[in-house]
Amino acid sequence: MKYLPLLLSAFLMIACASNPQAQGDIQASSYTVEPAKLSPKEKENLAVATFAGGCFWCTEAVFEQVKGVKSVVSGYAGGSKANPTYKEVAAGKTDYAESIQIYFDEEEISYQELLEIFFGTHDPTQLNRQGPDVGKQYRSEVFYHSDKQKQEVEQYMQKLSASGKYDDPIVTQVSAFEKFYDAEDYHQNYYEHNPDNPYIINVAEPKISKFKKNYSQYLKDDIKS
Numbered sequence: 001m002k003y004l005p006l007l008l009s010a011f012l013m014i015a016c017a018s019n020p021q022a023q024g025d026i027q028a029s030s031y032t033v034e035p036a037k038l039s040p041k042e043k044e045n046l047a048v049a050t051f052a053g054g055c056f057w058c059t060e061a062v063f064e065q066v067k068g069v070k071s072v073v074s075g076y077a078g079g080s081k082a083n084p085t086y087k088e089v090a091a092g093k094t095d096y097a098e099s100i101q102i103y104f105d106e107e108e109i110s111y112q113e114l115l116e117i118f119f120g121t122h123d124p125t126q127l128n129r130q131g132p133d134v135g136k137q138y139r140s141e142v143f144y145h146s147d148k149q150k151q152e153v154e155q156y157m158q159k160l161s162a163s164g165k166y167d168d169p170i171v172t173q174v175s176a177f178e179k180f181y182d183a184e185d186y187h188q189n190y191y192e193h194n195p196d197n198p199y200i201i202n203v204a205e206p207k208i209s210k211f212k213k214n215y216s217q218y219l220k221d222d223i224k225s
Contacts, residue, residue, distance in 0.1 A: 038071050038103055046070055047106050049114050050077055050143040050177050052097035053122035054130025058204045059100045061191035062121050062211050067220045068108025073101045074183040074190070077143050078175060086184055092135045099143070101180050109218065111149055115156045117218060118142070121211050124160075125168040131203060143177040150174065 038046070053059045056074040063072045076084050079096030089096045102114065128136045144150040153174055161170055182188075191208075194200055212219065 042070070043103060045105070046103045047111065048145050049102040049104065049111060049149070050099055050145070050180060051102070051114075051118050052077060052099040052139060052141040052143070053118060053124075054098070054138045054140075055133050055199075055203070056098040056100055056183065056187065057190040057194075057200065058130075058207050059098075059118075059122070060189070061204050061208055062117065063100060063102050063114075064189070064191075065208070065211070065220055065223050066104075066109060066114070066117060066218050068105045069102055069220075070105060071103040073180075074187045075099055075101060076181045076183065077101075077177070077179070078141060084181055086187065089137050092137055095136070096181075097137055097139050097141055098183075099141075099180065112152055112156065113218065115142075115153055117211070117215055119156070119160060119172075120214060121207055124157075124170045124172040125166050127171045140172040142172060142174050143180075144174065145177045150176075 051059060051063075060072050060074045063069050076089050076094075076096040077099040079089075079094045081088070081094050081096075084094050084096050088094050089098065104114065122130055122140060124140045126140070128134065128139050130138050130140070142153045144153060157170055157172060157174070160166070190197075191200055191204055212223075
């Protein structure tokens with residue numbers, strides 16, 4: 001019986017990957033959330049970054065709190081099948097990774113700073129997994145939108161590797177951006193709309209706390225106050 005609390009905790013922490021279709025049906029029937037999209041005009045003066053670093057509920061939650069970030073959309077990148085679904089991606093039936101697309105103002109936050117936050121809030125040495133989430137859909141990957149972004153991420157990864165910060169090698173993939181599919185509506189702003197979800201409490205909350213502690217200089221002003 002003394003192991004029951006540990007077993008229960010472990011069970012709760014795998015919620016992001018367990019029975020995605022049933023989970024999706026429950027959440028979709030509870031409310032409708034419009035994806036955090038911007039109009040074409042609003043995007044004109046914004047730069048774009050695309051990252052994959054485990055369950056997109058967590059990565060989205062981190063970057064939504066970063067100054068200069070105007071929108072974060074959860075979705076799928078790195079695969080070839082048209083219009084992938086969460087059920088397919090979460091079950092590992094595609095080549096897609098759960099990803100986020102970030103629209104940001106370069107006058108407020110640089111791509112280099114976004115890379116610092118990205119690598120500092122997930123484990124880039126874990127191959128095809130992040131914590132309790134296992135599978136290629138949870139891999140660490142940066143999808144670059146320009147040669148400049150490609151150069152910046154490669155240089156930053158070289159710097160991290162040389163720093164001795166990690167005992168194991170960095171396995172983050174670096175790939176040219178091709179296509180991004182928005183995830184279903186109920187995944188957008190998931191952290192905000194599902195604060196009592198066991199996965200959010202056990203996995204996302206600690207990550208958010210770590211971000212706020214280690215990268216407070218990048219927090220939006222309304223979050224700082």
